[in-house]
Amino acid sequence: MMGATVASSVLVVAPAAADGTFIQLDAGRNSLNGVLSVSQGPLTFGGLVADYDGGAVASLSVTYQVPGTGDVAVKVGPVVSLVKDDDKSDESVKGGLKVSVDRYTATDFGFLYLLGEVNSIDRSWFVLSQFGLGQSGYAVEFSAGGSDAYDERSIGLSKKLGEGPISLRAGYRFVEEEIFVGVSYNTF
Numbered sequence: 163m164m165g166a167t168v169a170s171s172v173l174v175v176a177p178a179a180a181d182g183t184f185i186q187l188d189a190g191r192n193s194l195n196g197v198l199s200v201s202q203g204p205l206t207f208g209g210l211v212a213d214y215d216g217g218a219v220a221s222l223s224v225t226y227q228v229p230g231t232g233d234v235a236v237k238v239g240p241v242v243s244l245v246k247d248d249d250k251s252d253e254s255v256k257g258g259l260k261v262s263v264d265r266y267t268a269t270d271f272g273f274l275y276l277l278g279e280v281n282s283i284d285r286s287w288f289v290l291s292q293f294g295l296g297q298s299g300y301a302v303e304f305s306a307g308g309s310d311a312y313d314e315r316s317i318g319l320s321k322k323l324g325e326g327p328i329s330l331r332a333g334y335r336f337v338e339e340e341i342f343v344g345v346s347y348n349t350f
Contacts, residue, residue, distance in 0.1 A: 180350045188331065188344035201350070204229070206237060215338075218246045223260050234265045243283050258282035272296045284309040299323075303333075313337055320346065 184199040192215035200207045204227040211220045225239035241260040246253045262279040272294030279288045286309035294301045299322035306315045318333030331344040 182350035
């Protein structure tokens with residue numbers, strides 16, 4: 163669950179160097195997740211809050227796009243997380259380094275967005291592929307992630323509402339065995 167949430171913090175379906183804002187809120191039977199990603203030039207500011215079965219996490223990150231990487235955006239920067247385990251009375255603050263690589267490609271069938279990310283906090287990793295289906299406004303995504311604290315695989319479907327920046331989402335998390343629904347706002 164947390165892996166899908168962390169990944170959402172960097173999911174931007176637009177050319178890698180584009181400026182914009184992405185906000186997403188997903189809810190499942192045992193979880194609620196909020197994500198914010200704002201890109202301005204080479205900087206991306208990310209934030210997430212997740213309340214899930216077993217705990218909660220809040221994270222902030224700032225990444226810088228490495229120059230000269232062409233159509234593939236390579237971003238590196240610090241991340242800090244506040245983690246709460248429901249089985250323990252204390253919270254822990256952890257700092258680390260995040261590296262992400264993403265690419266957006268227009269295709270004959272719509273678009274293809276690929277993302278890979280590693281984070282030194284709890285040795286987390288995440289991969290995502292998202293396929294846009296022509297001018298229909300539909301997109302299908304597949305993701306996988308893991309760390310010392312979680313393991314998750316998911317599939318999702320989103321539908322853009324009209325020509326505006328809002329999309330509705332739904333999907334299934336296989337490890338959590340949970341259906342989720344959500345909404346996103348994307349100005350990229």
